[in-house]
Amino acid sequence: PLDHSHHMGIYHMDNSTMPPHHHMTTSHSHGGGDMMMMMPMTFYFDFKNVELLFSSLVINTPGEMAGAFVAVFLLAMFYEGLKIAREGLLRKSQVSIRYNSMPVPGPNGTILMETHKTVGQQMLSFPHLLQTVLHIIQVVISYFLMLIFMTYNGYLCIAVAAGAGTGYFLFSWKKAVVVDITEHCH
Amino acid sequence: MAMHFIFSDEAVLLFDFWSVHSPAGMALSVLVILLMAVLYEGIKVGKVKLLHKTLESLPTATSQQLILETDQDSAGSSSPPVNRTHLRWFLCHFGQSLVHVIQVVIGYFVMLAVMSYNTWIFLGVVLGSALGYYLAYPLLSMA
Numbered sequence: 154p155l156d157h158s159h160h161m162g163i164y165h166m167d168n169s170t171m172p173p174h175h176h177m178t179t180s181h182s183h184g185g186g187d188m189m190m191m192m193p194m195t196f197y198f199d200f201k202n203v204e205l206l207f208s209s210l211v212i213n214t215p216g217e218m219a220g221a222f223v224a225v226f227l228l229a230m231f232y233e234g235l236k237i238a239r240e241g242l243l244r245k246s247q248v249s250i251r252y253n254s255m256p257v258p259g260p261n262g263t264i265l266m267e268t269h270k271t272v273g274q275q276m277l278s279f280p281h282l283l284q285t286v287l288h289i290i291q292v293v294i295s296y297f298l299m300l301i302f303m304t305y306n307g308y309l310c311i312a313v314a315a316g317a318g319t320g321y322f323l324f325s326w327k328k329a330v331v332v333d334i335t336e337h338c339h
Numbered sequence: 340m341a342m343h344f345i346f347s348d349e350a351v352l353l354f355d356f357w358s359v360h361s362p363a364g365m366a367l368s369v370l371v372i373l374l375m376a377v378l379y380e381g382i383k384v385g386k387v388k389l390l391h392k393t394l395e396s397l398p399t400a401t402s403q404q405l406i407l408e409t410d411q412d413s414a415g416s417s418s419p420p421v422n423r424t425h426l427r428w429f430l431c432h433f434g435q436s437l438v439h440v441i442q443v444v445i446g447y448f449v450m451l452a453v454m455s456y457n458t459w460i461f462l463g464v465v466l467g468s469a470l471g472y473y474l475a476y477p478l479l480s481m482a
Contacts, residue, residue, distance in 0.1 A: 194351055194455070195351060195353060195354050195355045195357075196353065196354055196355075299447075302450070302451070303454070305451075310447070313443070313447070314440050314443055314447075315440070317440060317443040318436050318437065318439055318443070321435075321439040321440075322432065322433065322436035322439075325432070325435070325436075
């Protein structure tokens with residue numbers, strides 16, 4: 154049980170650690186006193202001319218920033234909820250336990266029966282396909298959140314962190330209570 | 340900005356005031372980032388330990404009752420002992436959520452530091468993660 158949850162834990166944690174993706178277009182000129190950087194590399198608080206993920210999403214007013222804050226907050230909350238939902242689905246679909254018994258040569262020419270117990274899903278089963286689809290959605294959302302944090306905009310970063318915390322609080326509440334101590338691993 | 344790893348003693352990390360321009364400053368910054376990565380790994384284990392501790396500190400009868408109650412979604416009409424347990428559980432879960440926020444923020448900070456494409460910083464993150472994992476994960480299997 155510990156091994157399996159460890160595997161789940163690493164898989165779970167890999168989606169919390171965003172690998173950096175490099176699509177930056179920063180021009181940094183040294184001579185002539187021109188210090189224009191297209192992409193900020195330090196945290197700032199501003200709502201003017203903030204590009205958000207797509208070229209058509211540019212924030213220019215406090216109202217638009219407030220709307221973006223709420224949207225990012227909800228996205229981060231949804232991400233946490235999706236993580237918890239997938240864990241629950243995985244646990245529920247792993248009721249099938251297959252036993253394989255194989256004859257194995259033992260000492261003194263005897264034959265022992267070795268029994269392997271496999272807990273898992275079949276590849277073409279609906280739960281596994283559903284998990285795959287949800288996985289893709291989770292990966293895409295996690296990269297979006299990373300890119301949002303990469304804007305270095307203080308308001309949006311706070312929205313990500315607050316949304317993650319609120320989502321974790323709301324969705325983990327019930328799940329944490331019914332979990333089995335021996336197999337719980339984040 | 341270079342789009343490849345470079346060895347350099349100059350970098351600006353995360354905040355405007357964190358600008359490095361000397362070997363000593365870079366060494367100190369690498370140390371700070373290393374400790375951040377260690378902390379991140381430690382928090383991951385810490386969350387699980389915190390949950391174990393709370394589940395163990397609840398007497399088994401009440402924890403089972405807790406499970407039953409949340410499953411049946413019963414609200415109110417709880418006897419006083421269960422109410423106290425609920426409050427303790429709520430506080431623990433709220434604390435866990437705060438720890439989760441810290442974990443998310445530190446994870447993003449480490450990611451942004453690696454984004455500086457400074458090789459020293461990157462090595463600091465790798466070493467810090469390795470050290471943090473090495474120190475923290477044995478604590479998981481301890482009772």
